[in-house]
Amino acid sequence: MSEIIPPSTKALEEALSLSSEILRNIELSKLPLANIALKTSRLARLLNEHDIQRIMELEVMGYPSTTGGVTPDVWQLAVMAGRRYEQEDSITNETKEYIYLESIEALEHEVKMAPVALDAARDPNISISSSNPYQSVPVPQGHGIERHIIKASAATASKRLSERRALIYGYVLRKHYELKFSGIADDVFSRIRERVDSAIGKTVPTAVKKIAAVYDNLKSENAEDWANAVHGCRRILQDLADAVFPPQEEDRIVYFGGKQKKVKLGKDNYINRIMAFVDDHSSSGRFNDIVGSNLSFLGDRLDAAFQAAQKGSHDIIISREEADRYVVYTYLIVGDVLSLLEGDSI
Numbered sequence: 001m002s003e004i005i006p007p008s009t010k011a012l013e014e015a016l017s018l019s020s021e022i023l024r025n026i027e028l029s030k031l032p033l034a035n036i037a038l039k040t041s042r043l044a045r046l047l048n049e050h051d052i053q054r055i056m057e058l059e060v061m062g063y064p065s066t067t068g069g070v071t072p073d074v075w076q077l078a079v080m081a082g083r084r085y086e087q088e089d090s091i092t093n094e095t096k097e098y099i100y101l102e103s104i105e106a107l108e109h110e111v112k113m114a115p116v117a118l119d120a121a122r123d124p125n126i127s128i129s130s131s132n133p134y135q136s137v138p139v140p141q142g143h144g145i146e147r148h149i150i151k152a153s154a155a156t157a158s159k160r161l162s163e164r165r166a167l168i169y170g171y172v173l174r175k176h177y178e179l180k181f182s183g184i185a186d187d188v189f190s191r192i193r194e195r196v197d198s199a200i201g202k203t204v205p206t207a208v209k210k211i212a213a214v215y216d217n218l219k220s221e222n223a224e225d226w227a228n229a230v231h232g233c234r235r236i237l238q239d240l241a242d243a244v245f246p247p248q249e250e251d252r253i254v255y256f257g258g259k260q261k262k263v264k265l266g267k268d269n270y271i272n273r274i275m276a277f278v279d280d281h282s283s284s285g286r287f288n289d290i291v292g293s294n295l296s297f298l299g300d301r302l303d304a305a306f307q308a309a310q311k312g313s314h315d316i317i318i319s320r321e322e323a324d325r326y327v328v329y330t331y332l333i334v335g336d337v338l339s340l341l342e343g344d345s346i
Contacts, residue, residue, distance in 0.1 A: 007048050012179060015046040019176035026169050033165055034060050034105040040168050043175065052171065055081045059164060062103035075099060082167055083160075102157075104164050110157040192335050199338040200240075207239045214327055218320065226323040233330040240334055241270035244341070245277040252276055274337060281340040 007015070022039050025031045041056035055077050063070060063078050070078070078084065078099040088095050102110075201208050210232050217229035247267040254261050263272050 007046060011046045011048075012182065015043055015175070016179040018043050018046065019172050019179060022172045023169070023176060026165065026172070032105070032108060033161065033168070034103070034108065037104055037164075037168055040172055043172065047175065051077065051080065056168075059104050059168075062106065063099065063101040065101055070099065070101070082163055100160060102160070104161070107157045107161040107164065111154060111161055192331060196331055196335045196338065199341070200334060203338060203341060204236075204239045204243045207236045210236050210239070218323060218327065223320075226320050229323050230326050233326055236330060236334065237274065238270045240337060241273040241277075244337060245273040245280075247273065274333075278337065278340065 018039065022036060022043065025036050025039070026033075037056045037059045041053050041060070044050070044052035044056060058064075058074070058077060059081065063074055063083070065074075078101075083099045083101075084097055085100065086095050086097055197211075200211070214229045214232040214236075217225040217232065220226070245265070247269075248265040251262040251264055252272075254263055263269075263276070265273050265276060
C-alpha cells in the first residue's frame with residue numbers, strides 16, 4: 001500500500017534489539033498482548049513499514065466503523081491483519097464477508113470475564129447477549145440460552161485473540177531473523193571492506209577517489225548515477241590491472257581443453273591482465289577458477305554497461321539494487337586479488 005523507505009543503520013540496530021525484547025515478552029507471557037502490539041507498532045515505525053504500524057495501532061484501538069460500515073482503507077488493513085471471515089445471511093442465505101472490529105484489549109477482556117459471565121448466567125433472571133453483533137450461533141431453546149451464547153462468544157474471542165498473537169509473533173519473528181541476517185552480512189562485508197580499503201590505498205592509490213565517487217553515486221535516486229557507479233567499478237578494475245599487471249604487447253599462450261589459445265594483454269584487456277596476475281601468483285587451481293569465473297562475468301557486465309553508456313543509454317542498469325551487486329562483486333574481486341600480494345589467498 002505504501003512505499004517503504006530504507007531505515008537508517010541506527011534504526012536497524014534498535015529494531016533488532018526491540019524485536020528480541022518483543023519475542024521474549026510473547027514467549028514468556030510477560031505483558032498483555034495489547035501492550036506487545038504497541039511495541040510492535042514501534043518496531044514497524046523503526047523499519048518504516050507504515051501499513052504494519054497502522055495495523056498495530058488499530059489492533060490496540062479497535063477498527064473504526066460508522067453506520068455505513070468501514071472505509072475501504074480500514075477494510076484493506078483489516079484483511080491484511082487476517083480479520084476477515086465469512087458468514088451466511090440468515091435471510092438471503094448468501095455468504096457474505098465481514099471483518100471483526102474488536103480491539104485486542106476487548107478480546108482479552110471478554111476471554112477474562114467469560115467465567116464470571118457464565119457464573120452470573122446461572123440466574124434465570126439475568127439476560128446476557130453476545131458482545132459480537134456479527135456472530136451467528138445456534139441457540140438452544142429454554143433455560144440454557146444465555147450460557148450457550150456466552151460460551152460461543154468466549155470461544156470466538158479466544159480464537160481471535162490467538163490469531164492476533166500469531167499475527168504479531170509471526171511478523172516480529174520474521175523481522176528479527178531478517179535483521180540478524182542483515183547484521184551478519186553487514187559484518188562480513190565490513191571486514192572485507194576494511195581489508196580492501198587498507199590495501200587498495202597502498203597498491204592502487206588512484207582507485208581511492210573512484211571508490212568514494214561510487215559510494216556517492218549509489219546514494220542518489222537518479223538511475224544515471226547508479227550507472228555511473230557501475231562505470232566507476234570498471235575504472236577501479238582497470239586501475240587494479242595497471243597496478244598488478246601492466247599492459248604488455250606480447251600475447252600469452254594458454255592451454256584450454258587441450259587446445260592452444262592466445263590471450264591478449266593490452267591496455268584494454270584489463271580482465272585478462274588481472275587473470276594473468278592471479279595465474280602467476282596463486283598456487284590454488286580452485287582459487288583461480290573462482291576468481292576467473294567471477295571476473296569473466298563481472299567484466300562482461302561492466303563492459304556492456306560502458307558500451308551502452310557510450311551510445312547514450314543508461315537503461316542497462318535497471319535498479320540501484322543491481323548497481324549495488326556489481327559494487328559488492330568488485331569489492332570481493334579486488335580483495336581476492338590484493339590478498340595475493342600479501343600471500344594470503346582466500
